[in-house]
Amino acid sequence: MSEPNLKTYWKKNIRLLLSLLVVWFIVSFGFGILFVEQLNTIHIGGAKLGFWFAQQGAIYVFLVLIVIYIVRMHKLDKEYGVDDD
Amino acid sequence: MSVQTWTYIIVGITFAIYIGIAIWARASSTKDFYVAGGGVSPLVNGMATAADWMSAASFISMAGLISFMGYDGSVYLMGWTGGYVLLALLLAPYLRKFGKFTVPDFIGDRYYSNVARTVAIVCAILISFTYVAGQMRGVGVVFARFLEIPINTGIGLGMAVVFFYAVLGGMKGITYTQVAQYTILIFAYMVPAIFISLSMTGHVFPQIGFLGHEVGTDTFLLDKLDGLHEELGFSAYTNGSKSMIDVFAITMALMVGTAGLPHVIVRFFTVPKVSDARKSAGWALLFIAILYTTAPAIAVFARTNLIHTVSNKEYKSMPEWFSKWEGAGLITFDDKNGDGKIQYVGDQAVNELKIDRDIMVLANPEIAQLPNWVIALVAAGGLAAGLSTAAGLLLVISSAISHDLIKKQLNPNISEKGELIWARIGALMAVLVAGYFGIHPPGFVAATVALAFGLAAASFFPAIVLGIFDKRMNKEGAVAGMVAGIALMFGYMAVFKLGWFVSEKPPASAWWFGISPEGFGTVAMVVNLVISLIVSRLTPPPPEDVQEIVERIRVPKGAGRAIEH
Known part of the structure; x- marks a missing residue:
């Protein structure tokens, strides 16, 4: 594959990574730690929302993030012809 | 049948299974031994990673820790799962594409230097040994408690089993x-959790029960527990008492440390393709999340149950498990005011009851009055968790010796067969040293887990990530960064956790930026990053062929061939 194509592939990969990592940071460090008190004024079932994110919610979001990454990278690999199938 | 008979039966069956697998999956080449031939499916690898990752501490201690720490326990829940996002996005696919056998392999080749390789070997061995001592200890404790044999005999038995399948089968075994082991441990963890969730909240899934009402009332379980805590003078369960900056730093150090632990990273060398490495990280996190989202629920159930059972009750009316654990020295009661009742309160001057956090998971089935086979199952689960992690760590030590030290540095002409023999000798030595540490735990055992994560965060993580994402990073930068990171982490731990080099251990108020030794890996990692970047810009760029390696690992295509060289 040509050089400029590889460059765009890498750029798109980095953009995807960064946006997923922003979400990763917000749900754990943001919701679960930095803004836990503000979120704790809201309730989800019997738990305060900030507390819930710190003990459950963040983990669910982590899983979703990896799934999105797998799917999007699979598409990106195919689009640029660099997949390993 | 008694708990002990059940335990002998269930533990006996599981050990027979492990040994049977070891005989079936013997390693016949170094590739088999180091990376299971590189042909493991992503799902199987995900499950193995989960067992590798979840240690005796995760299984036995974590729910208990959370139970006593409340909100502060979140550092473990987020820290030990969030690292998989970093692994999946920043490390696993690229390292798989790189396609060698070990972490020092990558560091040594990417930084074209045997100095870098040697630093990586030292880190890998140090991290793995600090970690493995705790596993063998955990195995010994489970044996001692459930089969009532001496701890040291238990450790010996554990060593024999691990030796058998690690030395014979290597990574494949x-x-x-x-x-x-994953199947056994998750089953053992979930069965009591589901039973208790049903009886306390009426929900099958503990994750939902966590949010539910206490059965027969309209009070939420968590509100109830906060109320009990307030009444007894503990800080509210859902608020915690650590400072925000420390919670932040510990969580970050555990996440980054997870992504930098060599025994976790090498698991991703075993799948056939780059896309499989990504999928495998997803499977691993799914399998881990099942336990990690259950743990906080168990913590709440166990805490509520415990307070209900003991608080202000007659000492004489305590159930059987109470005196059993008292006998093991894990519960102590001191009737300070002589009223024959148990005062379990936040005020240490009045409090009469001390409970070891480790019993929360082990005693939980007894506290909830579950059948004997469930209790035996928990014992087998604890053993599975300890043994699986120990085996993964032993392999890292063995390959660091036979592959990174002997094959790559001392004797490059060694034959395939010779290297395999050395790999087995390495594994044997590692088992013996691990057993020794289990029987004679070194004084720094309390600091070991924090140290292992701190070191992984301060050394490997920045060096690997920069090696992939910063083409300009050179050996001078990486080595300077790793050495600075490790030295800082080690020094801080020595002074603030162990009180070495100073007349007395400094108090928490003297912590830098208010960050505890457990969270200091975050600071050391940032220092490593900054120093690496500065030094690399002041020294010559890496040679052309290394820059080509970086180009090559950034695209998935051609991963199958990569492992052949």
Whole structure:
């Protein structure tokens, strides 16, 4: 594959990574730690929302993030012809 | 049948399974031994990674820790799962594409230097040994408690089993044993959790029960527990008492440390393709999340149950498990005011009851009055968790010796057969040293887990990530960064956790930026990053062929061939 194509592939990969990592940071460090008190004024079932994110919610979001990454990278690999199938 | 008979039966069956797998999955080449031939499916690898990752501490201690720490326990829940996002996005696919056998392999080749390789070997061995001592200890404790044999005999038994399948099968044997171990440990963890969730909240899933009402009332379980805590003078369960900056730093150090632990990273060398490495990280996190989202629920159930059972009750009316654990020295009661009742309160001057956090998971089935076979199952689960992690760590030590030290540095002409023999000798030595540490725990055992994560965060993580994402990073930068990171982490831990080099251990108020030794890996990692970047810009760029390696690992295509060289 040509050089400029590889460059765009890498750029798109980095953009995807960064946006997923922003979400990763917000749900754990943001919701679960930095803004836990503000979120704790809201309730989800019997738990305060900030507390819930710190003990459950963040983990669910982590899983979703990896799934999105797998799917999007699979598409990106195919689009640029660099997949390993 | 008694708990002990059940335990002998269930533990006996599981050990027979592990040994059977070891015989079936013998390693016949170094590739088999180091990376299971590189042909493990992403799902199987995900399951093995989960067992590898979840240690005796995760299984036995974590729910208990959370139970006593409340909100502060979140550092473990987020820290030990969030690292998988970093692994999946920043490390696993690229390292798989790189396609060698070990972490020092990558560091040594990417930084074209045997100095870098040697630093990586030292880190890998140090991290793995600090970690493995705790596993063998955990195995010994489970044996001692459930089979009532001496701890040291238990450790010996554990060593014999691990020796058998790690030395014979290498990564191949370990991988398939870990699949069996994951199945056993998750079953053992979930059965009591589901039973208790049903009886306390009426919900099958503990994750939902966590949010539910206490059965027969309209009070939420968590509100109830906060109320009990307030009444007894503990800080509210859902608020915690650590400072925000420390919670932040510990969580970050555990996440980054997870992504930098060599025994976790090498698991991703065993799948056939780059896309499989990504999928495998997803599977691993799914399998881990099942336990990690259950743990906080168990913590709440156990805490509520415990307070209900003991608080202000007659000492004489305590159930059987109470005196059993008292006998093991894990519960102590001191009737300070002589009223024959148990005062379990936040005020240390009045409090009469001390409970070891480790019993929360082990005693939980007894506290909830579950059948004997469930209790035996928990014992087998604890053993599976300890043994699977120990085996993964032993392999890292063994390959660091036979591959990174002997094959790559001392004797490059060694034959395939010779290297395999050395790999087995390495594994044997590692088992013996691990057993020794289990029987004679070094004084720094309390600091070991924090140290292992701190070191992984301060050394490997920045060096690997920069090696992939910063083409300009050179050996001078990486080595300077790693050495600075490790030295800082080690020094801080020595002074603030162990009180070495100073007349007395400094108090928490003297912590830098208010960050505890457990969270200091975050600071050391940032220092490593900054120093690496500065030094690399002041020294010559890496040679052309290394820059080509970086180009090559950034695209998935052609991963199959990569492992052949």
